[in-house]
Amino acid sequence: MNETVSLEVAIEVVLRNGPTFETIAGLCKMAVEAEREKVAAWMMAKGYATGHGDSTEDLLTELDWQIREQERKACAKVVEILIPEQTEEGLIGHTIAKAIREARRLPPYTTPPVQEFVCSTGFCRFTLTQTGVGINVPDEEKCKK
Incomplete structure (x- = not known):
């Protein structure tokens, strides 16, 4: 998921559910997981084992x-x-x-x-x-x- 799509999804979720703690925490978790995937993909591309x-x-x-x-x-x-x-x-x-x-x-x-x-x-x-x-x-x- 690219940054533009992620931002659009985040805005949609906040508008739908409101800016509650659970909503913000869920969006943060989504961002962290996306970053973890990027790091893992980079490590695999560089041949780390x-x-x-x-x-x-x-x-x-x-x-x-x-x-x-x-x-x-x-x-x-x-x-x-x-x-x-x-x-x-x-x-x-x-x-x-x-x-x-x-x-x-x-x-x-x-x-x-x-x-x-x-x-x-x-x-x-x-x-x-x-x-x-x-x-x-x-x-x-x-x-x-």
Whole structure:
């Protein structure tokens, strides 16, 4: 289904059923499924293989796993670069990773509470939201002590 047809279908559904939560959620689900199909078609066209049967669902499951694995590695690397002295203890890195995992488990329409962590010097603040990691460092020189 191309974008014009999808938009026309969406407008028709909203006009018929009204802009209820269920209608909007259904349209979002339809859009997500269409995007998943596009990704799977691209993966098959490029010759990616999972070794598990190469169905669309197998390819998407493999892609989800690879994304989670790369995300975990990237999160560990960010913590290692930003606060190397704390990573030996593992407390801050573990806490940040746990908060990110919790934020990703929440439904997309739920706004998670902002979580803030303060480093051992008290000057660095690490703020986590559902969209990712934001870092607020008022004075970088104080944090390096």
